[in-house]
Amino acid sequence: MVQQSEYIWFDGELVPWEQANVHVLTHALHYGTGVFEGIRAYECTDGSSEVFRLKEHMVRLLDSAKILGIKVPYSLEELVQATDETLKANKLKGAYVRPLVFVGDGAMGVHPGNNPIRVCIATWPWGAYLGDEALEKGIRVRCSSYTRHHVNVMMTKAKACGNYVNSVLAKTEAVADGYDEAILLDTTGHVAEGSGENIFMVKDEVLYTPHLSQVLGGLTRDSVIQLASDLGYEVREMAIGRDMLYTADEVFFTGTAAELTPIREIDRRQVGEGKAGDVTKALQTEFFKILKGENEDYEHWLHRYSVD
Ligand code: PPE
Numbered sequence: 001m002v003q004q005s006e007y008i009w010f011d012g013e014l015v016p017w018e019q020a021n022v023h024v025l026t027h028a029l030h031y032g033t034g035v036f037e038g039i040r041a042y043e044c045t046d047g048s049s050e051v052f053r054l055k056e057h058m059v060r061l062l063d064s065a066k067i068l069g070i071k072v073p074y075s076l077e078e079l080v081q082a083t084d085e086t087l088k089a090n091k092l093k094g095a096y097v098r099p100l101v102f103v104g105d106g107a108m109g110v111h112p113g114n115n116p117i118r119v120c121i122a123t124w125p126w127g128a129y130l131g132d133e134a135l136e137k138g139i140r141v142r143c144s145s146y147t148r149h150h151v152n153v154m155m156t157k158a159k160a161c162g163n164y165v166n167s168v169l170a171k172t173e174a175v176a177d178g179y180d181e182a183i184l185l186d187t188t189g190h191v192a193e194g195s196g197e198n199i200f201m202v203k204d205e206v207l208y209t210p211h212l213s214q215v216l217g218g219l220t221r222d223s224v225i226q227l228a229s230d231l232g233y234e235v236r237e238m239a240i241g242r243d244m245l246y247t248a249d250e251v252f253f254t255g256t257a258a259e260l261t262p263i264r265e266i267d268r269r270q271v272g273e274g275k276a277g278d279v280t281k282a283l284q285t286e287f288f289k290i291l292k293g294e295n296e297d298y299e300h301w302l303h304r305y306s307v308d
Contacts, residue, residue: 002124005090009082009121012074014089020120027103027115032162034102035064038196038256039083041123041305043093044293050302051087051097052256052291053219054080058099060159060217065101067158072101073117084305086121091307096126096257102161129196129257130180135284138264138276139180139253141194143242144170148184148192148214156214167195181253183245183266186214191240193218197253197261200224201245202279208244211237220254223301227286230297233279242267250277260284 008020028034037060041051058079065072074082083097099121106115128135146169149156154163166184174182174195183199186192192214193199198221200209207228209221225235245251249272251263260283262276276284290298 003126005092005095005122005124007086007089008123009086011118011120012082014086020122022118023105025105025108027105027108027112028161030108031103031110031112032160032165033068033070033112034100034161035061035068035070035159036098036100036161037061037159039097039099040126040256040259040291041087041092041095041097042291042293044302044304046293048293048304048306049087049093050291050293050304051083052303053223053301054083054303056219057256058083060219061099061101064158064160067155068160070101070103070112070117072119074119079119079121080303082121083123086123087305088307090123092123092125093307094125095123098122098124100161126257129255129259130253130261134180134261135259136276138262138271138274140178140265141181141183141263142174142177142179142267144173144182144184144195146170146173146182146184148186150187151214157217159216171195183242185242186210188239189241191242191245194253194255194258197255197258199245199263200252200254201240201248202250202277203244203248205233205279207233207235207279208240208248209235209237210240218254218256220256220259223290224254224260224283224287227290227298228283231282231286245271248272250280252276252280252283260287 007014104116104118107113170182198218253261
């Protein structure tokens with residue numbers, strides 16, 4: 001169960017959590033016509049708070065909407081402000097932030113017509129996405145029997161609600177089979193991403209990650225690439241086969257919800273030493289310092305706010 005907070009920002013105003021409801025004929029419920037974001041806010045070491053790369057997340061939300069042909073009735077600045085307002089109203093020093101833009105009720109049928117475009121921003125406290133132990137010890141994953149979207153079947157750059165049926169299928173299959181998460185291969189058979197994460201591998205101190213052609217351009221992925229480069233690691237974006245993962249020294253997932261989660265086993269093969277590797281741990285440590293506002297060099301990624 002989601003831990004409720006007091007308010008949800010809905011169509012321009014803060015409404016009590018239980019009243020943020022929609023009609024059953026909401027277009028997005030039937031056809032997946034919505035786009036969303038996953039954002040995290042962190043309490044910093046100095047007692048202040050920050051939303052990580054808030055503006056970039058909202059830009060991606062607007063881009064996702066554009067890809068689906070949805071006209072968002074709010075500007076980037078208004079969405080940023082609404083996030084601040086919601087976090088403050090809920091007195092949340094740290095939180096998961098879930099903006100959602102969706103086609104509301106009105107006409108039925110595949111064509112969304114002139115149905116209203118509705119926008120909400122929900123915020124709630126959310127701990128480690130794959131469990132507390134996962135961040136430290138790593139998780140067990142399987143390559144999914146489901147393939148990631150083809151670029152001309154679904155719009156892989158849009159964080160569109162309907163796209164996530166593919167993720168749900170992969171994730172539920174993985175969990176039912178006793179794994180923590182799934183790795184999806186793309187339509188060429190190369191490694192794409194997790195159900196809600198991008199993926200990296202390390203071999204001989206070099207980082208590898210699938211190029212962006214068929215995966216979501218994750219902001220955590222982008223942050224880790226920049227951070228790794230700043231720390232002196234070489235990062236190569238290229239096509240990766242699952243066999244490369246099997247023989248990698250380290251593999252890890254990145255995502256707003258998953259943060260930086262090590263993978264210790266893939267398809268019943270131990271990855272490296274079967275625990276978080278040195279490069280993964282080094283990146284994790286530095287990344288969490290940034291998130292907690294402890295590294296001034298990355299202050300430009302932080303949207304500071306205060307609930308007091
Ligand atoms: N790929 C997919 C498919 C994806 O959903 C996410 C985020 C990422 C990569 C990583 O992107 P970023 O968060 O910008 O680094 N998934 C969001 C939703 C997860 C969920 O279960 O819901 C998230 O991490 O918030």
